[in-house]
Amino acid sequence: MVRFFNALGTPLLSFFQYLGEVVLLAADTFRCIFTHKLRWKLFLNQIVEIGLLSQLVVVITGAFTGAVFSAQTFFQFNKIGMGSATGAVVSVSICRELGPVLTALMVAGRVGAAMSAEIGTMKVTEQIDALRALAVYPTDYLVVPRALAMMISMPLLVAECIAVGIAAGYFIAIFLLEINGTYYMANMVRWTRNRDIIMGLSKAFCFGILIVFISCQKGLSAREGAVGVGRATTEAVVNSSLAVLICNFFLTMLLNIIYPAGYQ
Amino acid sequence: MIEAPPSSKPSTELHLVSGNSSPMIAVRSLAKKIGQQEILRGVDLEVATGETLAIIGRSGGGKSVLLKNLVGLMAPDAGEIWIDGQNIIGMNERQLGTIRKKVGILFQGGALFDSMTVEENIAFPLREAGERDPEVLHAKVKEMLEVMEMEGEEEKMPESLSGGMKKRVGLARSIVRRPSCVLYDEPTSGLDPVVADSINRLIRRLQHRFGMTSVVVTHDMKSAFDVADRIAYLHEGRIYFHGIASELQESTDPLIQDFLLGRSEGRGD
Numbered sequence: 001m002v003r004f005f006n007a008l009g010t011p012l013l014s015f016f017q018y019l020g021e022v023v024l025l026a027a028d029t030f031r032c033i034f035t036h037k038l039r040w041k042l043f044l045n046q047i048v049e050i051g052l053l054s055q056l057v058v059v060i061t062g063a064f065t066g067a068v069f070s071a072q073t074f075f076q077f078n079k080i081g082m083g084s085a086t087g088a089v090v091s092v093s094i095c096r097e098l099g100p101v102l103t104a105l106m107v108a109g110r111v112g113a114a115m116s117a118e119i120g121t122m123k124v125t126e127q128i129d130a131l132r133a134l135a136v137y138p139t140d141y142l143v144v145p146r147a148l149a150m151m152i153s154m155p156l157l158v159a160e161c162i163a164v165g166i167a168a169g170y171f172i173a174i175f176l177l178e179i180n181g182t183y184y185m186a187n188m189v190r191w192t193r194n195r196d197i198i199m200g201l202s203k204a205f206c207f208g209i210l211i212v213f214i215s216c217q218k219g220l221s222a223r224e225g226a227v228g229v230g231r232a233t234t235e236a237v238v239n240s241s242l243a244v245l246i247c248n249f250f251l252t253m254l255l256n257i258i259y260p261a262g263y264q
Numbered sequence: 265m266i267e268a269p270p271s272s273k274p275s276t277e278l279h280l281v282s283g284n285s286s287p288m289i290a291v292r293s294l295a296k297k298i299g300q301q302e303i304l305r306g307v308d309l310e311v312a313t314g315e316t317l318a319i320i321g322r323s324g325g326g327k328s329v330l331l332k333n334l335v336g337l338m339a340p341d342a343g344e345i346w347i348d349g350q351n352i353i354g355m356n357e358r359q360l361g362t363i364r365k366k367v368g369i370l371f372q373g374g375a376l377f378d379s380m381t382v383e384e385n386i387a388f389p390l391r392e393a394g395e396r397d398p399e400v401l402h403a404k405v406k407e408m409l410e411v412m413e414m415e416g417e418e419e420k421m422p423e424s425l426s427g428g429m430k431k432r433v434g435l436a437r438s439i440v441r442r443p444s445c446v447l448y449d450e451p452t453s454g455l456d457p458v459v460a461d462s463i464n465r466l467i468r469r470l471q472h473r474f475g476m477t478s479v480v481v482t483h484d485m486k487s488a489f490d491v492a493d494r495i496a497y498l499h500e501g502r503i504y505f506h507g508i509a510s511e512l513q514e515s516t517d518p519l520i521q522d523f524l525l526g527r528s529e530g531r532g533d
Contacts, residue, residue: 121378122377125373126371126372127375127376127377127378129332129337129371129375130371130375130376132336132337132360132364133335133337133364133367133371133438134388134389134437134438135360135361135362135364135365135392136392137357137361
């Protein structure tokens with residue numbers, strides 16, 4: 001038993017140390033946001049990188065998720081004569097869960113990996129040391145623009161994913177599955193509330209924060225060489241994705257208290 | 265060399281017993297461990313204002329670690345580092361920023377920002393210092409490129425530069441704000457003898473033109489003899505020899521002889 005706890009000790013300590021490093025980076029970043037002048041050029045570059053260049057990925061993800069979810073829901077609900085409820089199920093699910101989670105996973109893969117690889121390469125080629133030697137604070141220069149851009153871009157990307165997902169679901173339901181459009185829309189509007197959208201966007205903001213700090217921390221702690229950068233990039237994507245999925249459960253439980261689901 | 269201060273806390277006053285009244289850099293009992301390996305085991309060193317000191321030693325001997333400690337990029341485990349009369353031990357990044365404006369550093373690979381052109385790299389420290397006028401920035405970059413004998417290369421990206429050019433641009437970036445001291449980390453490593461000689465000439469030119477204090481870390485003996493006023497030999501984490509070039513060459517110490525002659529199985533081991 002003692003041996004078991006001893007074996008558990010080192011990985012647990014490493015895990016808590018890693019969590020601490022991510023939290024300290026986040027704290028340092030928020031301190032810099034309020035104490036340093038914003039570097040607008042870098043911030044706008046990151047808005048383009050995170051927000052604009054992720055459009056295609058997010059639109060495709062939203063469209064096909066909405067389409068397949070609409071079809072599957074119809075196949076099940078039609079058996080019990082509730083085909084016209086498909087719109088409500090698709091809309092609420094995409095707003096509350098599928099939109100934010102799938103967008104976050106795609107952004108973690110596309111943007112998180114790029115952040116970690118770029119910062120990691122800067123670390124191993126002494127560019128971060130060069131920044132410090134030139135009296136530039138790396139958190140302020142590298143992390144703050146990315147964090148702010150992510151906080152703004154993620155809710156917008158999720159809003160886009162939700163809109164495209166619902167639209168794709170509608171088109172599949174009406175033109176392919178031949179559900180009555182009036183009933184579909186009426187049920188969707190009746191069961192989808194503002195709080196569902198707010199919940200999705202709140203989750204998007206939180207997931208954006210998780211992805212940016214996990215990815216930047218991995219880049220900043222990259223070890224020497226190409227192997228080190230590769231490992232940091234892989235870990236950034238895996239850890240961000242896991243963090244999104246795990247936090248999604250707790251956020252759902254918490255936000256459901258503030259924004260309860262269902263027609264009230 | 266340097267008298268110990270009475271307290272174990274980071275002291276605020278430099279006590280000297282050497283003849284040098286105002287060293288630009290003074291290092292006392294500097295120790296640094298990386299993992300379980302002791303890299304520096306009590307380094308004592310002084311560099312006078314306007315002087316060029318070459319720190320020589322074998323690869324992996326802690327020369328670059330010493331250099332990074334001097335500018336606060338690494339924190340030592342023990343000892344003191346005085347830059348221009350200020351003890352940098354215990355300083356935070358903001359306080360170190362003030363020191364780093366006085367000390368430029370040339371990294372081994374140049375450490376150019378690969379997303380920026382040559383011009384943007386050189387202008388970077390000036391922009392960070394608040395200079396926004398494009399004409400002023402362009403004029404200063406042009407002047408630096410003239411000093412580096414690299415006129416017309418402003419628009420090139422770092423990946424299209426040779427090793428020697430990268431070092432020149434890195435050097436231009438580190439001196440564009442006219443620091444009072446420049447630290448060179450292996451300025452001639454990986455370069456052919458002709459390009460290495462041009463870098464050495466450049467270092468000497470900067471000494472004469474701007475009167476900068478220089479610390480050159482190298483294992484290239486030709487470079488050390490070419491540029492240095494004094495040479496320090498770092499061996500097993502301590503300064504083993506400290507003197508002018510002719511004293512080093514005339515030394516009969518087997519360890520120094522092995523290093524100078526490049527003997528791998530010499531009498532000194």
